[in-house]
Amino acid sequence: xxxxxxxxxxxxxxxxxxxxxxxxxxxxxxxxxxxxxxxxxxxxxxxxxxxxxxxxxxxxxxxxxxxxxxxxxxxxxxxxxxxxxxxxxxxxxxxxxxxxxxxxxxxxxxxxxxxxxxxxxxxxxxxxxxxxxxxxxxxxxxxxxxxxxxxxxxxxxxxxxxxxxxxxxxxxxxxxxxxxxxxxxxxxxxxxxxxxxxxxxxxxxxxxxxxxxxxxxxxxxxxxxxxxxxxxxxxxxxxxxxxxxxxxxxxxxx
Numbered sequence: 694x695x696x697x698x699x700x701x702x703x704x705x706x707x708x709x710x711x712x713x714x715x716x717x718x719x720x721x722x723x724x725x726x727x728x729x730x731x732x733x734x735x736x737x738x739x740x741x742x743x744x745x746x747x748x749x750x751x752x753x754x755x756x757x758x759x760x761x762x763x764x765x766x767x768x769x770x771x772x773x774x775x776x777x778x779x780x781x782x783x784x785x786x787x788x789x790x791x792x793x794x795x796x797x798x799x800x801x802x803x804x805x806x807x808x809x810x811x812x813x814x815x816x817x818x819x820x821x822x823x824x825x826x827x828x829x830x831x832x833x834x835x836x837x838x839x840x841x842x843x844x845x846x847x848x849x850x851x852x853x854x855x856x857x858x859x860x861x862x863x864x865x866x867x868x869x870x871x872x873x874x875x876x877x878x879x880x881x882x883x884x885x886x887x888x889x890x891x892x893x894x895x896x897x898x899x900x901x902x903x904x905x906x907x908x909x910x911x912x913x914x915x916x917x918x919x920x921x922x923x924x925x926x927x928x929x930x931x932x933x934x935x936x937x938x939x940x941x942x943x944x945x946x947x
Contacts, residue, residue: 719747719751722824723740723743723744723747726743727739727740727743730742730743738801738804741797741800742793742797745792745793745796745797746789746792746793746820748792749785749788749789749792749821750785750789750820750821750824750825752785753781753782753785753821753824753825754824754825754828754829756781757778757781757825757828757829758828758829758832761774761777761778761781762774762829762832762833762836765777767836782818782821782822782825783818785817785818785821786814786815786817786818786821787814787817789817789820789821790808790809790813790814790817791808793813793817794806794808850865851863851864852865852900852901854880854888854890855890855891856888856889856890857889861888863880863882863888865901865902865905865915866915866917867882867883867884867885868880868881868882868883868901868905868915869881869882869883869914869915869918869929869930870912870913870914870915870929870930870932870934871894871897871905871912871913871914872911872912873893873894873897873910873911873912873913874911876891876892876893877889877890877891877892878890878892878893878894878897880897881930883918883930894907894910894911894912894913897913898913901913904916904917907940908927908934908935908936908937908940909934909935909936909937909940910937912934912935914927914929914934915929918930922936924936
């Protein structure tokens with residue numbers, strides 16, 4: 694698997710801020726599980742315990758998703774990954790057990806257990822693992838989405854456009870829309886200068902994938918890049934393009 698693209702993951706961040714997204718997530722996590730694990734509506738104990746557990750869980754989670762997964766799992770070093778993951782869980786479980794004993798059970802004598810109670814240690818490891826697995830599953834989904842997008846892009850074929858006595862190789866997915874002017878078309882691309890080529894809109898449409906839609910006698914659009922639309926026009930790349938009367942029913946394919 695290839696190196697991840699930070700810009701891709703930016704799409705998943707609240708207000709485009711990774712720090713803010715993570716802070717909000719852990720706050721929601723703390724509140725949710727504080728309520729979820731409360732016994733007999735004793736929320737003080739529940740939230741106190743969750744507060745004690747959070748540092749180890751957060752540390753183990755970030756170690757997993759920012760080191761073990763990208764450095765070992767995604768590079769198919771499976772044995773090293775599982776050994777490192779198991780070692781992390783054991784260390785995290787011991788650390789969590791110590792925090793529970795010294796910073797929780799000491800304040801609630803009826804909850805006090807032996808420091809190295811085997812079953813309590815196993816329980817601590819399982820709790821850490823459940824948190825890490827939850828966040829890792831979310832992270833793996835984003836990796837999968839990125840890889841799927843990359844594969845789709847890699848499998849896409851270039852089309853050749855002749856413009857100003859040169860041939861340009863253009864990816865269809867980079868085309869916003871095409872404007873026809875008689876026997877010439879102007880091809881508007883993302884982040885590129887427009888290309889003027891000698892061909893009709895009909896000929897241009899034949900070169901393009903099925904997600905291109907003719908909405909007017911003068912316009913073909915990439916319908917995957919449409920920002921908004923109604924029965925009269927579409928908005929794409931900040932420009933409002935009219936919909937011809939004889940083409941309006943095709944918008945049902947959005």
